[in-house]
Amino acid sequence: MRLEGKRAVVTGGAQGIGQAIARRLVDEGARVAVLDRTEEAARAALQDQERHLGIACDVSDSTSVDAAFAKVAAAFGGIDIVVCNAGIGRGPDDGSDQMYGGAARRAEQIAAGETPTAYPDQTIHMSDAGWAAVLGVNLNGAFYAARAGLRDMAKRDAGGSIVLIASTSAASGEGPIHYVTSKAGIVGLARGLSREVASRGIRVNAVHPGPTDTPIMANVPDAMRDQMAAAVPLGRMARPEEIAASVAFLASDDASYVTGAVLAANGGSYFC
Ligand SMILES: NC(=O)c1ccc[n+]([C@@H]2O[C@H](COP(=O)([O-])OP(=O)(O)OC[C@H]3O[C@@H](n4cnc5c(N)ncnc54)[C@H](O)[C@@H]3O)[C@@H](O)[C@H]2O)c1
Numbered sequence: 001m002r003l004e005g006k007r008a009v010v011t012g013g014a015q016g017i018g019q020a021i022a023r024r025l026v027d028e029g030a031r032v033a034v035l036d037r038t039e040e041a042a043r044a045a046l047q048d049q050e051r052h053l054g055i056a057c058d059v060s061d062s063t064s065v066d067a068a069f070a071k072v073a074a075a076f077g078g079i080d081i082v083v084c085n086a087g088i089g090r091g092p093d094d095g096s097d098q099m100y101g102g103a104a105r106r107a108e109q110i111a112a113g114e115t116p117t118a119y120p121d122q123t124i125h126m127s128d129a130g131w132a133a134v135l136g137v138n139l140n141g142a143f144y145a146a147r148a149g150l151r152d153m154a155k156r157d158a159g160g161s162i163v164l165i166a167s168t169s170a171a172s173g174e175g176p177i178h179y180v181t182s183k184a185g186i187v188g189l190a191r192g193l194s195r196e197v198a199s200r201g202i203r204v205n206a207v208h209p210g211p212t213d214t215p216i217m218a219n220v221p222d223a224m225r226d227q228m229a230a231a232v233p234l235g236r237m238a239r240p241e242e243i244a245a246s247v248a249f250l251a252s253d254d255a256s257y258v259t260g261a262v263l264a265a266n267g268g269s270y271f272c
Contacts, residue, residue: 002252004029007076009069011059011145012086014041016214017165020240021083022046024248030081033072035059035145059086059141060133069148078156081251082149084142084186085165089179089219094130095122096176100221122177131178138182143189146204150197159201161251164190165243166206166262171270187262194260203259205250210266212238233268 003025013022013034022032022045035057036042043054053075057068073079090096098121105118146162153160169175170183190206197204211217211228217237220228229237246265249255262272 001029002248002254003081006030006080006251007033007072007078008081008083008251009033009035009072009079009145009149010083010085011035011057011141013083014038014045014054016216017209017212017240017243018083018085019045020244021085021247024241024244025081025083025251026052028248028252030251031076033068033076035065035068036086059084059145060136062140062144062147065141065144065148069145069152073152078158079149079152080158080160082145082160082162083165083247083251084145084162086141086145087138087165087182087216088134089176089216091127091130091133091178093125093127094134094176094178095125095127096219098122098125099176100224104221104223126177134176134178135182135185138179139185139189142186146189146193150193150202153202154197154200157200160203161255162193162202162204163247163250164204164206165247166190166208168208168210168264168266168269171208171264171272190262191260198259203250203255205255205258205260206262207243207246207250208262208264208266208270208272209243210238210264210269212240212243214240231269232266236267238265238267 008030010022012018014036033053034042034045039056046052055068058064103120106116109116166186167183194204264272
């Protein structure tokens, strides 16, 4: 019960890693508000809706984020922990099909002993809307949620902990270009913000999940998913609960001297 008495917000907590985080924080004693795209999904994530909250919120829209955080602060009396987890891997016309298709064809050509003529191009096919969608949710969304949490923490002057969910792709550079860029931005946000708010007793850290068995992985073709799992030194994908355990540590006072850090929960794939 490391988080007894703490009040937490988890964005994108309706499924996958975010849901595992929300449930882990509850198990450790926190009151938790899940923010997700629909109220129904957000409310379904946690059982006790007297004690916990599920709120509809689009993290890419700062008005929506501010309104959701205001509801949480009013219901809980304050916010001690913010987990910026909501993320997407694809946007409209973002060149993902061309990239994955090109990579698969190139591998086939090389395996057949042919001179490869296919390329895993994404950027040349990327639309402005595709780029903006992923940056809007993954990076702007994390910033808006962190900012809304900080405003409450600063007002109460009682410290706090912010955990940002980045990705191993920020270290490896592997993955869709908008996604990799957004996650590298998350690392910069964690580091810069940790410096800015340390004197307030607020800690800011990031977690790099490796490939984790969640619905977001449905975007990735089966063969590539198997390759990703096989390339992990521990030899498998993570379970969402394994990522949640790292987040709970960083959120708790067990990490009281840890700020600006990137915790690689990635089976040894990359060192941060
Ligand atoms: N699964 C992986 O292999 C993996 C690896 C590294 C990092 N991550 C990161 O972990 C986080 C969670 O990923 P996941 O695998 O659980 O994905 P997921 O798709 O299973 O869950 C993402 C959640 O975010 C919510 N969401 C999406 N857009 C939103 C928006 N605009 N506003 C509010 N909520 C929104 C979704 O509704 C969903 O509940 C993401 O930031 C992702 O980039 C995942």
